[in-house]
Amino acid sequence: MTELGEEGLVDGLRRDDPEALAALFDRYGDRIYNHCFRATGDWAEAEDATATVFLEVWRHRRRVQAHDGSALPWLYGVATNVCRNLTRSRRRGWRALAALPRPAPEPDHADRVAERVSTEARMRAVLAAVDELPPREREVLGLVAWSGLSYEQAAAALDVPVGTVRSRLSRARARLTDLTTPRGDRDE
Amino acid sequence: MSDLTPPPDEPMGDQSRARIRAELLRTAHEGRAESRTRRRLVPVIAAAAVLVVAGVTAWAVQAGEGGVDGAPAGPLASTWSTDPTPSPPATRETPSPRPPDQRAGAGDCRAELANTLSGAELAARVDDHTSFWVRGDRFVLCDVRDRTTIHRALPVTPADSVETFRVSTRYVPAGRGAFDVIRVAGGAVPEGAMAYDVEYTFPDGTVVPAETVTGADGRTWWRVEHTSSSDGGNEMSGPPITVRVSLSGVQRTYRLDWASDTCAQANHGC
Numbered sequence: 001m002t003e004l005g006e007e008g009l010v011d012g013l014r015r016d017d018p019e020a021l022a023a024l025f026d027r028y029g030d031r032i033y034n035h036c037f038r039a040t041g042d043w044a045e046a047e048d049a050t051a052t053v054f055l056e057v058w059r060h061r062r063r064v065q066a067h068d069g070s071a072l073p074w075l076y077g078v079a080t081n082v083c084r085n086l087t088r089s090r091r092r093g094w095r096a097l098a099a100l101p102r103p104a105p106e107p108d109h110a111d112r113v114a115e116r117v118s119t120e121a122r123m124r125a126v127l128a129a130v131d132e133l134p135p136r137e138r139e140v141l142g143l144v145a146w147s148g149l150s151y152e153q154a155a156a157a158l159d160v161p162v163g164t165v166r167s168r169l170s171r172a173r174a175r176l177t178d179l180t181t182p183r184g185d186r187d188e
Numbered sequence: 189m190s191d192l193t194p195p196p197d198e199p200m201g202d203q204s205r206a207r208i209r210a211e212l213l214r215t216a217h218e219g220r221a222e223s224r225t226r227r228r229l230v231p232v233i234a235a236a237a238v239l240v241v242a243g244v245t246a247w248a249v250q251a252g253e254g255g256v257d258g259a260p261a262g263p264l265a266s267t268w269s270t271d272p273t274p275s276p277p278a279t280r281e282t283p284s285p286r287p288p289d290q291r292a293g294a295g296d297c298r299a300e301l302a303n304t305l306s307g308a309e310l311a312a313r314v315d316d317h318t319s320f321w322v323r324g325d326r327f328v329l330c331d332v333r334d335r336t337t338i339h340r341a342l343p344v345t346p347a348d349s350v351e352t353f354r355v356s357t358r359y360v361p362a363g364r365g366a367f368d369v370i371r372v373a374g375g376a377v378p379e380g381a382m383a384y385d386v387e388y389t390f391p392d393g394t395v396v397p398a399e400t401v402t403g404a405d406g407r408t409w410w411r412v413e414h415t416s417s418s419d420g421g422n423e424m425s426g427p428p429i430t431v432r433v434s435l436s437g438v439q440r441t442y443r444l445d446w447a448s449d450t451c452a453q454a455n456h457g458c
Contacts, residue, residue: 018216022457023292025212029205034197047200051208058216119195126192146194176192 010071013061021061025054028072032079035147039083041124043116049086053079067156076149077157080139130172132179137172140165203448210447213457217359292456293335297321304328304454305341312403314411318372320403328454329411331372334360338455344376344407350442353386353431354452359418367418371429373452374398374411378435385434388412391426 009027012020032053037046056078057064067073130138143154144165151169155162200208293300301308301321305328308321318331322344329339337356346352352375359367377384377400386398398410424446431442444450451458 016216018213019292019457021216022209022213025209029208030197030199033200037198038194043198047204047208050200051211054208054212055215058212119198122195126194129192180192 006071007066007069010064010066013057013064013071016061021054021058024057024071024075028075029054031072031147032075035076035079035142036083038123038142038146039080040086041120041127043120045086049079049082053082056082065156067153070153073149073153073156076143076147076153077159080143080157084135084139129179130176133172133175137168137175140168141172144169206448206451210451210458293337295336297330297332297336297338300336300338300455301328301330304338311405311407312401312409314374314399314401314409318374318411318413320374320376320409327376329356329372329374331356331358331370333358333370335456337372337453339374339452340454342375346375346378348440350431350444350449353388353433353442353444354449355388355412355429355444356453357450357458358453359458362417369416369418369423371414371416371450372411373431374409377408377410379407382436383434384410384436385432386410386412387432387434388414389430389432390414390416391423391429392416 006027009020009023013024029050033046033050036049036053037043040046040049053075057075060078064071065074130141133141139158140154143149143157144151149157151162151165155165158165297310297319305321305323305326308323308326308328311320311322311327313319317333318329321328321330325344326341327344328341331337331339335358337358339354339356342352353373355371355373358370358372360370362368371390373388388396388398390396394414394416396412396414398412400408400410402408428446429444429450431444433440433442447458
């Protein structure tokens with residue numbers, strides 16, 4: 001997971017180096033963007049949330065933590081908090097970013113637009129299906145099952161013990177099995 | 189719904205990426221300036237506090253020695269000790285060797301090209317600053333100032349779009365909080381073009397025509413360079429950079445959007 005120079009980036013952040021922030025964004029922007037999409041089911045919201053995540057990273061740069069030499073778990077932790085607040089109050093506060101000048105829409109082709117709409121619909125269906133889970137279990141599911149973090153990384157991201165991650169994920173999976181298994185099959 | 193597999197990952201769009209990146213850098217630079225101001229203020233406030241405490245203490249000691257209003261004369265029992273307090277041994281910090289500069293833009297053009305157009309070869313050099321590098325049908329512009337700036341790779345045959353005319357922006361500290369803002373753009377002149385003129389109009393009103401140079405392979409390249417001063421204000425509130433292109437008598441005008449079209453570099457931020 002650790003990439004060359006990442007500890008240097010973490011040091012750079014702590015030393016107020018804007019280039020370190022930009023490099024971190026270059027390196028992990030897409031991963032955080034997709035994590036936020038999986039939390040919101042909306043590409044545009046994911047984009048704004050990603051910007052918010054990295055602005056928060058800068059705001060809390062003195063507290064940045066590296067887990068096994070990587071800032072990624074900490075980044076996911078910030079992203080999880082941002083998205084949690086986002087889903088609570090739907091865009092309160094960070095919508096200020098909408099005031100930024102926006103570029104003209106990219107010349108999307110019709111099929112590209114259709115694809116984005118389709119992926120959003122699919123993600124929202126997935127989110128609706130896991131909506132029955134308690135938020136803490138949803139977050140662990142998102143980090144481990146969807147974003148591919150190890151238990152240890154997810155624990156670092158959520159600042160909880162590894163055992164808590166295991167138990168939350170286990171409970172989440174059990175609940176989802178219950179939810180997705182037809183009643184007749186369960187009774188057998 | 190039994191399939192709980194999310195859709196596959198997708199990369200963020202280039203324009204969105206550039207916009208967010210530029211905003212992050214702007215915020216970070218502003219935040220750093222504020223932070224420095226705070227850091228400078230802290231010692232001043234601390235020094236002032238020490239002076240106040242020292243003054244009050246001196247007054248209290250003088251008052252004690254004078255036996256003012258029934259206060260017990262003599263040294264303050266719990267405050268002073270006659271035992272010499274051993275001071276920690278003076279340590280001389282050995283200056284650690286400065287680590288090599290690994291920040292983006294610290295290398296020369298060839299080194300910085302590695303992640304953008306690896307293996308590209310020098311095609312033309314405009315001056316000590318700007319050069320063009322080509323691999324196959326793509327090229328990158330390399331501009332060396334306090335750091336090396338690599339533009340995103342573009343087709344050698346220029347597209348009829350604003351992407352062809354994007355500028356890189358480099359803020360070079362000029363002292364007293366001001367910056368020199370260096371903007372550079374360039375590309376290949378379309379093959380077979382009988383007349384090709386490119387002219388940029390910058391927010392300060394300066395009109396800069398492109399200069400051209402012919403490379404070893406006979407291809408002609410154009411470059412526009414403009415330096416202005418900035419006191420750190422929000423340039424996005426100013427007029428946009430415009431580009432007038434004339435190709436064989438046909439004229440087109442492009443307007444560069446702030447951030448997305450003014451941050452053409454690929455190897456570091458604006």
